[in-house]
Every structure is written in structure tokens, then in C-alpha cells.
Amino acid sequence: MAEGGKLRLLMDLDGVLYRGDAALPGVVEFFEWARARGHAYMLVTNNSVRTQSEVAAKLGAIGLRVEPEQIVTSAVATVEWLRTQAPHGARVQVLGGSGLMQAMFSPGSPFIPDWQWPEWLAVGQDLDITYQKLAGACLAVQRGARVVLTNPDTSLPTELGLTPGAGAWSAVITLVTGATPVVIGKPEPGILEMALRLLPPQGDVVVVGDRLDTDILAGKRLGARTVLVLTGVSTREEAESGAIKPDYIFEDLPQMIEMWERGTA
Numbered sequence: 313m314a315e316g317g318k319l320r321l322l323m324d325l326d327g328v329l330y331r332g333d334a335a336l337p338g339v340v341e342f343f344e345w346a347r348a349r350g351h352a353y354m355l356v357t358n359n360s361v362r363t364q365s366e367v368a369a370k371l372g373a374i375g376l377r378v379e380p381e382q383i384v385t386s387a388v389a390t391v392e393w394l395r396t397q398a399p400h401g402a403r404v405q406v407l408g409g410s411g412l413m414q415a416m417f418s419p420g421s422p423f424i425p426d427w428q429w430p431e432w433l434a435v436g437q438d439l440d441i442t443y444q445k446l447a448g449a450c451l452a453v454q455r456g457a458r459v460v461l462t463n464p465d466t467s468l469p470t471e472l473g474l475t476p477g478a479g480a481w482s483a484v485i486t487l488v489t490g491a492t493p494v495v496i497g498k499p500e501p502g503i504l505e506m507a508l509r510l511l512p513p514q515g516d517v518v519v520v521g522d523r524l525d526t527d528i529l530a531g532k533r534l535g536a537r538t539v540l541v542l543t544g545v546s547t548r549e550e551a552e553s554g555a556i557k558p559d560y561i562f563e564d565l566p567q568m569i570e571m572w573e574r575g576t577a
């Protein structure tokens with residue numbers, strides 16, 4: 313990594329900046345360091361449940377001041393992608409939470425909600441999933457709706473174990489209808505490309521994440537340098553023995569900053 317060079321950092325959130333509701337070590341110092349060194353950054357999350365403002369508020373609660381515009385959620389990336397497919401609007405059904413719903417149908421959005429004859433079905437994490445919602449989504453697909461999926465995560469880790477994610481709902485729809493979704497979130501690189509377009513054009517691109525199969529793989533597909541921090545899901549053993557190899561592995565953000573400052577990363 314060029315010493316003294318400016319970086320463009322694409323940071324994951326859960327497992328990198330916080331875990332649950334608690335800030336991870338060194339996260340305040342990380343933002344101070346990035347600002348002091350003039351490194352640009354965007355926060356990129358596969359989470360589609362929260363709006364950008366809600367994510368900013370969550371970060372604010374742990375002492376981090378980040379503008380909503382510096383956050384790209386998979387919901388926002390999905391809507392941006394859909395704009396490239398249907399720039400003049402389309403009828404869209406959403407199976408997902410308020411983050412996706414608000415991103416899709418906010419004032420000024422070209423998209424029209426339609427739960428009967430949608431052209432597109434947008435699927436994200438839905439914490440209030442019901443049989444009726446899943447059935448409605450499957451029926452929409454059989455009436456011709458194409459499927460776009462915010463993120464492929466089939467499971468989400470919690471303190472008690474794995475719980476279903478957006479990819480699980482999408483898998484149900486695929487099982488029932490045979491439809492294959494277009495996938496937006498990590499490990500697809502599109503969400504990172506969208507975040508990069510919002511940053512200055514200069515500087516080495518570095519993707520920082522806690523999951524090999526999403527963050528690091530997406531970073532590699534983007535052609536960026538990749539940093540795995542061990543404060544989340546993936547372990548050092550998995551990184552060293554698996555097929556997806558990050559460029560750097562750090563215990564946490566303080567170690568990442570220290571190595572950069574010493575020029576050893």
C-alpha cells in the first residue's frame with residue numbers, strides 16, 4: 313500500500329464498526345485517522361432493513377458522526393440498479409423491510425408500488441415475513457415479474473445462532489417458481505462500484521470487511537485490495553485455509569491503522 317498515498321476505503325459495518333449495538337474497539341479513532349490523513353470512505357452494508365438515516369442514527373448512538381449519504385445499503389444499491397433497468401419507472405412489488413420500501417418508493421422515485429401485476433419483484437430482508445407475503449411474491453413472479461435480490465445472505469448470525477436472511481426468502485421463491493434473481497449486494501461487486509462512484513476518483517481502493525464470502529470476495533471481484541478484520545464472522549483459520557484470500561488480515565481496526573502507519577501493510 314503506497315505510503316502516504318490517499319486511500320478510498322469501502323467499509324463494511326456489522327462486525328467491522330460495531331457488533332450488535334456495541335462499537336468495536338478503535339472505531340472512533342478509525343474515523344479520526346481517516347479524516348486526518350485525508351482518506352475517503354464509504355460505508356457499504358448488505359443490510360436492507362434500515363434506511364440510510366437509520367444506519368446513521370445507529371452509528372450516532374455509538375459516538376460516530378456519519379452522514380446518511382456516506383452509507384450505501386443494499387436497498388439503495390438495488391433501487392439504483394433498477395433505475396438503470398427501468399429509468400422511466402416500473403411497477404414494483406417489494407418483499408422486504410422499511411429500508412427497501414422507503415428507498416424504492418421515496419418521493420421522486422420513478423417506481424410505482426404494485427402488488428398485483430408488478431414488472432419487478434424486489435426481495436430483501438423482511439423481519440415481518442408471513443406466508444401471505446411469500447405467496448404473493450411467488451404469484452407475482454408467475455404473472456411475469458422479474459426478481460431482484462438486495463443481498464444473497466441466506467443466514468444472519470445472532471447470539472443464539474443463525475437466523476434467515478434475504479437470501480432465504482429468495483430461495484423459497486426460486487424453489488416455488490424456478491426464477492433466478494439478479495443479485496445486488498456483496499459478493500456481487502455492483503454495490504461497491506456504486507459506492508466508489510460517490511468518492512473522488514483518486515486513491516487506492518481498499519475493501520474492509522469481516523466476511524470472506526461476501527466482503528472479501530466482492531473486493532476481489534472489484535479488483536480492490538482487501539482487508540479482513542477478525543472482529544466479526546470469518547476467522548484467521550478460514551482465511552488462511554480457504555479459497556478466498558484477503559490481502560491483509562488484522563485483529564481489529566487499531567491493528568489495521570498501526571500497520572498502515574508503520575508502512576508494513
Ligand SMILES: [Mg+2]
Pocket residue numbers: 324325326327328521522523544
Ligand atoms: Mg459484516
